[in-house]
Amino acid sequence: MIAHLRGTLVQKQPTSVIIDVQGVGYEVTIPLSTYYELGEVGSTVSLLIYTYVREDALQLYGFGTPIEKEIFVRLISVAGVGPKLAITILSGLSVDQLIPAIRTNDLARLTAIPGVGRKTAERLIVELRDKL
Structure with a gap:
């Protein structure tokens, strides 16, 4: 690898x-x-x-940073999120914006990212809230 x-x-x-x-x-x-x-x-x-x-x-x-890579790996561990969508998510929100959005259940912010619907946003929150 x-x-x-x-x-x-x-x-x-x-x-x-x-x-x-x-x-x-x-x-x-x-x-x-x-x-x-x-x-x-x-x-x-x-x-x-x-x-x-x-x-x-x-x-x-x-x-460019270890935290970006770590968040990417965690994102692709969520059902329905592949590498392309994970890159889109990291392009739509910085790590500093994404982590609080997941921790605070900010569905509006997550669904504003192209390709992220309500169900995907809910899965991100449920599966990653306690891991970030």
């Missing part, structure tokens, strides 16, 4: 980056918060990586 990448930022988009690590380019999906923290193309970057493996795909998800 890939847990960390450090290399040259080759391409930067709001939802993904390509990092060149000694001649190998890794495409990494990132939340918006990580996008804003990264330097310019050509700079050296370091990302914590969550490697998602399915029988038909291998996808890398990158994070």
Whole structure:
């Protein structure tokens, strides 16, 4: 499993980056918060990586901070929340906004995130309230 990448930022988009690590380019999906923290193309970057493996795909998800990665892992542990939705959630709310929203049962704030309906928001609250 890939847990960390450090290399040259080759391409930067709001939802993904390509990092060149000694001649190998890794495409990494990132939340918006990580996008804003990264330097310019050509700079050296370091990302914590969550490697998602399915029988038909291998996808890398990158994070600028350990807490972002930890929250991502907790989000995908919730029934009905896959990696793509977890990235969308982390792009819609910062960790500092997401944790209080879950702890205080703020359904309105959670359902304002694209792709998060009432049932998903309720599951997030029930399953994560005591874990965050």
